[in-house]
Amino acid sequence: MTAGTGITVITGASSGIGAALAEELARKGHRLALLGRNAERLEAVAERCRAAGVPCTTHSVDIRNRTALQDVLAGIESAAPIGLFIANAGILDGRRDGETVESYEAAERVLDTNLISTISALHLVLPGMRARREGRLLLISSLAAFAPLPDAPAYSAAKAGLLSYGLALREALREEGISVCVACPGYVTSAMSARHLGHRPGEIAAEDAARRILSALDGDRALSGFPFSLYWGSRLSLLVPAFIRRLGMKGLRFRVGG
Structure with a gap:
């Protein structure tokens, strides 16, 4: 994957997959905005990226604040075209200890962050890409x-919404x-x-995940899923009878900790 002349923007870059993607792309020479x-x-992630010899700026913003996000992205675009936009920001919430189902407040927060605000962010960077007739989006x-x-x-x-939208x-x-x-x-x-708080089969390091994701991006693949067995098991799960799916999911029950 070549760095190109534009800027790579990563949301949710302060930890996990986002941080690992930033460091891997820095090693490949990408100019970054985190x-x-x-x-x-x-800033700690940015320092590690700069150590690889690439320019890297940081922008503390909640993607749910569309006005603030628009200002940040406009500032980045004014410095150089956004060539790759990685929509990684997301939160996990769900059933807490003592609950049968997640609260409405938790559901609203997750849907706003993980889907609505992410789609909003995509539409803030798309006009520039469409005008230049080039660019890459990674969801x-x-x-x-x-x-x-x-x-x-x-x-x-x-x-699921983000998958279909992408x-x-x-x-x-x-x-x-x-x-x-x-x-x-x-x-x-x-x-x-x-x-x-529960069983996490096939768990891998964020660095490994980043390499797999960037390999799919480099190959211009529409979809990347891993690990192999869980990916295909998940894809086939909706095709099997409900009682079989229920048995398969039984070992994956969990709750969310504070």
């Missing part, structure tokens, strides 16, 4: 898009020189996954 809510953690979804988690319905819905966007933009890749990782070690 977005996240935690300014201190974001970080989840295997929960294929196999809805009963303990996190809103998270599953948001990731694949549809890829076809809509294919004649305009803009590529779209949707990544659906399984369990990845991160601060967010630490709130997942």
Whole structure:
């Protein structure tokens, strides 16, 4: 993957997959703009990226604040064209200890962050890409898009929505020189996954996940999912009878910690 002349923007870059993607892209020579809510953690990631010899700016912003996000992205675009936009920002919430189902407040927060605000961010960078007739979009979804988690319905819905939106966007933009890749990782070690109190089969390091995701992006693949067994198990899960799916999901029940 070549760095090109534009800027690579990553949302949710202060930890987990976002941070790992930033460091991997820095090693490949990408000029970076990192977005996240935690300014201190974001700056620590940026320092590691700068150590690789690339320019890297940080922007502390909540993507749910569209006005603030618009200002940040406009400032980045004024410095250089945004060539790659990675929509990675997301939160995990769901059923808490003592609950049968997640609260409405948790569901609203997850859907706003993981889907609505992410789509809003995409439409803030798309005009520049469309005018130049070039650019790449990378959307970080989840295997929960294929196999809805009963303990996190809103998270599953948001990731399914992001998957469908990304694949549809890829076809809509294919004649305009803009590529779209949707990544659906399984369990990845991160601060967010630490709130997942339950079994996490096939969990991999964020660095490993980043390399797999960027390989799919480099190959201009529409969709990337891993690990292999969970990916195909998830994709096939909606085709089997409900009682079989229920048995398969039984070992994946969890609750969300504070």
